[in-house]
Amino acid sequence: GNSVTQMEGPVTLSEEAFLTINCTYTATGYPSLFWYVQYPGEGLQLLLKATKADDKGSNKGFEATYRKETTSFHLEKGSVQVSDSAVYFCALSERAGGTSYGKLTFGQGTILTVHP
Amino acid sequence: DGGITQSPKYLFRKEGQNVTLSCEQNLNHDAMYWYRQDPGQGLRLIYYSQIVNDFQKGDIAEGYSVSREKKESFPLTVTSAQKNPTAFYLCASSPTGAPHYGYTFGSGTRLTVV
Numbered sequence: 440g441n442s443v444t445q446m447e448g449p450v451t452l453s454e455e456a457f458l459t460i461n462c463t464y465t466a467t468g469y470p471s472l473f474w475y476v477q478y479p480g481e482g483l484q485l486l487l488k489a490t491k492a493d494d495k496g497s498n499k500g501f502e503a504t505y506r507k508e509t510t511s512f513h514l515e516k517g518s519v520q521v522s523d524s525a526v527y528f529c530a531l532s533e534r535a536g537g538t539s540y541g542k543l544t545f546g547q548g549t550i551l552t553v554h555p
Numbered sequence: 556d557g558g559i560t561q562s563p564k565y566l567f568r569k570e571g572q573n574v575t576l577s578c579e580q581n582l583n584h585d586a587m588y589w590y591r592q593d594p595g596q597g598l599r600l601i602y603y604s605q606i607v608n609d610f611q612k613g614d615i616a617e618g619y620s621v622s623r624e625k626k627e628s629f630p631l632t633v634t635s636a637q638k639n640p641t642a643f644y645l646c647a648s649s650p651t652g653a654p655h656y657g658y659t660f661g662s663g664t665r666l667t668v669v
Contacts, residue, residue: 470654471654471655471657473657475657480663480665481662481663482559482561482645482660482661482662483647483660484660485657485658485659488655488657490655528598530657532657533654542588542600542603543657543658545597545598546597547596547597548597
């Protein structure tokens with residue numbers, strides 16, 4: 440079945456540091472890939488997505504590139520801010536024809552804390 | 556603005572009591588989902604529905620029930636059979652047949668057993 444594996448957290452950084460959160464996946468075919476962010480006490484918000492190999496999703500300074508050859512979708516940001524402190528979830532959605540079509544499979548989430 | 560509304564934001568349940576969590580969307584999405592989130596853990600799928608009057612069990616359906624009588628609404632009942640219901644519950648929706656779309660989430664309901 441489909442699965443998503445994220446790097447172990449929590450991740451603690453100083454403001455303006457470089458961020459990488461690793462995400463690898465296992466899926467049949469060519470899934471769509473997503474990063475969601477969850478701020479304390481809130482629901483999840485879509486941060487960025489990529490729907491085919493070599494696509495780069497980007498939003499609010501965050502980027503992730505769909506790497507089919509390494510089955511990865513790592514999240515990066517060049518300079519984090521205190522306001523980026525949140526939980527980040529990687530997820531995939533299987534394309535038409537799969538048994539899990541339409542459902543998202545989530546990673547376990549990575550807690551990010553940014554200090555001033 | 557379109558979105559998903561979950562209510563209440565906080566809910567307290569006594570032992571042996573059933574409670575119902577509300578989820579309403581005005582996005583015209585066909586599919587709706589319920590997830591449970593425990594501290595330090597990821598999301599676990601409880602139930603999902605891809606069309607009105609139809610729903611399927613997710614990974615942890617025991618002790619929960621749902622209905623889908625209207626496209627806009629997908630309420631979740633936490634029954635007394637659910638032995639450890641304290642958690643954060645998230646509702647989501649998506650267009651059916653659009654795997655590149657992802658989900659839109661509500662803001663969640665925090666349920667506590669007292």
